[in-house]
Amino acid sequence: MYRAVSSHRETHFTGSEMVRDIVIGMSDGLTVPFALAAGLSGAVASGHVVLIAGIAEMAAGSIAMGLGGYLAARSEHESYVSERAREEGEIDTKRDAEILEVREVFQKYGLTGDALETATSAIISNRRTWVDFMMKEELGLEEPDPKRALRSALTIGLAYIAGGIVPLTPYALNLTLSQALTWSVVLTLIALFAFGALKGRFTGSSVWKSAVQTMFVGAVASGAAFLIARLVSGMGA
């Protein structure tokens, strides 16, 4: 029983972090290079320039997001360590206030009388578990997996590139700029819809709603980029 319960927990957490990283990378990878290419197609005459800009964006975006994710995961770990040290310090210097905080947590969960007193005494009898308890209950923090940073960086970066390949492929083929734009729009909207549906399935929200919303974000971002690039190129000409 215990093993079953704890393995259930683990799949829940690891799965959701991996899915979250893929969603982070692929959402932007499908949207931003697509929107940029569409925007430039409205302002620049050459499909070759659109492709170069798209690939440069894909390189920049995947590295910025991947490395950014790596550093974010690392700093989450550091922040946990420093908050934990602060909590340990407070247990030494403001012991009474911290005992009161343990009591308040249990009161919030409906404990009163003897149950409240024995539970509070038990928690504060061991310094390490007392700190664990306060980290989770007061600050909502759990110790992050130190191996997560690298895995997270690679997942986000590769998902970004995988996403970016879809809208850029038509510009690499032997098509006119307006044909490439049309194919890029069609393929990317389909990919955004499918990705949104999968995302909804994995995150447990409505599949259709997620599909339509994801497609909508891509359409709005690229529509805006298209109009703004047109405007700017008109002003400069």
Add this chain to the structure above:
Amino acid sequence: MYRAVSSHRETHFTGSEMVRDIVIGMSDGLTVPFALAAGLSGAVASGHVVLIAGIAEMAAGSIAMGLGGYLAARSEHESYVSERAREEGEIDTKRDAEILEVREVFQKYGLTGDALETATSAIISNRRTWVDFMMKEELGLEEPDPKRALRSALTIGLAYIAGGIVPLTPYALNLTLSQALTWSVVLTLIALFAFGALKGRFTGSSVWKSAVQTMFVGAVASGAAFLIARLVSGMGA
């Protein structure tokens, strides 16, 4: 005393979410338009095209990230609601297993004997607090603030634009392309350094380390974009 403790908690959380959103938006806003502009400068002859591409990227990126942040915050809320419903269902259908899970949580915190029994009985005596307890202890989830989604979207989007203005300004001035690139590199590395230092200060990690790391991410992403854009433009020519 109670008020002091709870206001301390609130500033802690709200502050860190706002800072996190600014960091998310500005990290990418300073990095990606910069890297794209630098990459295109190595591949395209016209500063005007670089500026248009940069502005299109800024529009696409800020909307994609802002709207993405909005939907992420909303789906976090939906996911909380659906996980909560599942947990409520499990309390009804797998009552014994769920009681065992409460016991395991308290055992992990070092409770034994009477303290373990009374604390467990107290938690399971009220269905709502029992679910609260399992959401926090088993799944590490807290009810997200429903007003957060819009605030988060605007913060991320505006931070992205604020970041993107720095590297693009030189391309809007009356400079040669290589002068604009040089100024863009200098200004952006200074801005990344300053932003990294502030980020380190707010998140409680080392100011110098954060400054150097943030500058490093921008430099690597734009260096890679520069080289890849050069390569691609060479192949196509």
